[in-house]
Amino acid sequence: EVQLVESGGVVVQPGGSLRLSCAASGFTFDDYAMHWVRQAPGKGLEWVSLISWDGGSTYYADSVKGRFTISRDNSKNSLYLQMNSLRAEDTALYYCAKDIMDSGEYYFDYWGQGTLVTVSS
Amino acid sequence: EIVMTQSPATLSVSPGERATLSCRASQSVSSNLAWYQQKPGQAPRLLIYGASTRATGIPARFSGSGSGTEFTLTISSLQSEDFAVYYCQQRRTFGQGTKVEIK
Numbered sequence: 001e002v003q004l005v006e007s008g009g010v011v012v013q014p015g016g017s018l019r020l021s022c023a024a025s026g027f028t029f030d031d032y033a034m035h036w037v038r039q040a041p042g043k044g045l046e047w048v049s050l051i052s053w054d055g056g057s058t059y060y061a062d063s064v065k066g067r068f069t070i071s072r073d074n075s076k077n078s079l080y081l082q083m084n085s086l087r088a089e090d091t092a093l094y095y096c097a098k099d100i101m102d103s104g105e106y107y108f109d110y111w112g113q114g115t116l117v118t119v120s121s
Numbered sequence: 122e123i124v125m126t127q128s129p130a131t132l133s134v135s136p137g138e139r140a141t142l143s144c145r146a147s148q149s150v151s152s153n154l155a156w157y158q159q160k161p162g163q164a165p166r167l168l169i170y171g172a173s174t175r176a177t178g179i180p181a182r183f184s185g186s187g188s189g190t191e192f193t194l195t196i197s198s199l200q201s202e203d204f205a206v207y208y209c210q211q212r213r214t215f216g217q218g219t220k221v222e223i224k
Contacts, residue, residue, distance in 0.1 A: 045157075045165065045208055045215040061213065095164055106212040107155050109176060111164035 002026040002110045004096045009115030016086050020115055022079040022096030030054070030074040033104035036081050038092035039114070048094070049081065053102040064090075086119045093117075123147050125209055127216035133224040140196040142219045144209030149189045153211055156185055156194045159218075160205045168207075169194065196221075 008020040020036070036048040049070040050059045058070050069082040079096055093116050097108035124147040134140045144154065152172040157165040167176040169185035172192060182197040196203055204223055209216040 044218050045159075045210070047210075047213045047215070100170065105170075106153075106210070107167065107170040108157075108165070109167045109170075111166075113164055 002098065004098065004110055004112035006094060006096050006112045006115035009094060009117045011118045011120060012086055013121050014087060014119055016119070018083045018086065018117060020081040020083065020094055020096075020117070022112060024077045024079065024096075024098070027098070027110075029072075029077040032102055033099035034072060034079045035097045035099060035104075035106075035108060036070060036079075037095045037097050037108065037111075038090075038117075039095070040089075040092045043092075046092070047106070050099070050104045050106070051079070052104060057103070059104075083117070086117075088119050091117060091119045123150060123211055123214050125211055125214050125216040127207075127209055127219045129219060130217070131220045131222060133222050134199050135224045136201060137198050138224075140199055140203075140221055142194040142196075142207055142209075142221070144187075144192040144194070144216050146190045146192075146211055150211045152188045154185075154187070154192050155210045156183075157208045157210065158203075158205045159208065165208065 003025045005023045035050050051070045067085045071080045093114040095114045096112040098110040100107045126145045128143045154172045156169040159165040173185045184195045186193050206218045206220045208218050
């Protein structure tokens with residue numbers, strides 16, 4: 001059974017930093033690209049970032065480019081999102097999502113339950 | 122940047138009836154389109170990808186069609202568990218969602 005379990009979400013002050021983690025199991029982690037997708041409270045879905053199967057390619061939404069860094073450790077079946085210079089508008093539930101392909105087709109066939117990041121003073 | 126527009130915002134349907142949800146792209150996206158279902162307090166669930174391919178385990182009452190700029194998700198006979206919010210997605214961009222509620 002595929003499982004994605006996010007962690008690391010907390011309340012953080014504007015300008016602060018945070019690192020989210022996603023532990024994957026039930027599939028061959030290094031065969032697939034992975035994504036972060038977020039959802040502000042009561043709002044729709046927003047794609048955040050993509051990393052290819054080997055970590056060699058990364059992509060970001062304009063709203064987070066230069067502030068967030070996606071990475072993965074295939075030896076630990078784990079995905080990460082380093083979030084710096086956090087803003088109030090980054091407040092959201094952050095989902096880890098598996099792509100259906102290795103390089104990234106932007107089709108997300110499995111999702112975690114999300115970890116909540118709140119940016120507030 | 123491609124904009125995805127879903128209509129209607131809310132669809133009221135009786136159980137057993139057909140539901141038709143629309144998604145329009147601001148420019149052609151070929152068949153690069155997915156549909157997701159999200160229930161309250163749950164993560165989204167992939168229903169359709171490639172505009173018309175059902176994801177693993179998705180019931181046959183869900184079907185997708187369209188290409189270019191106009192896409193449709195059809196639920197042939199609504200079951201109680203189908204009342205939810207539905208999002209279309211083209212690569213990095215999601216539509217704003219259609220809420221399917223009980224009439």
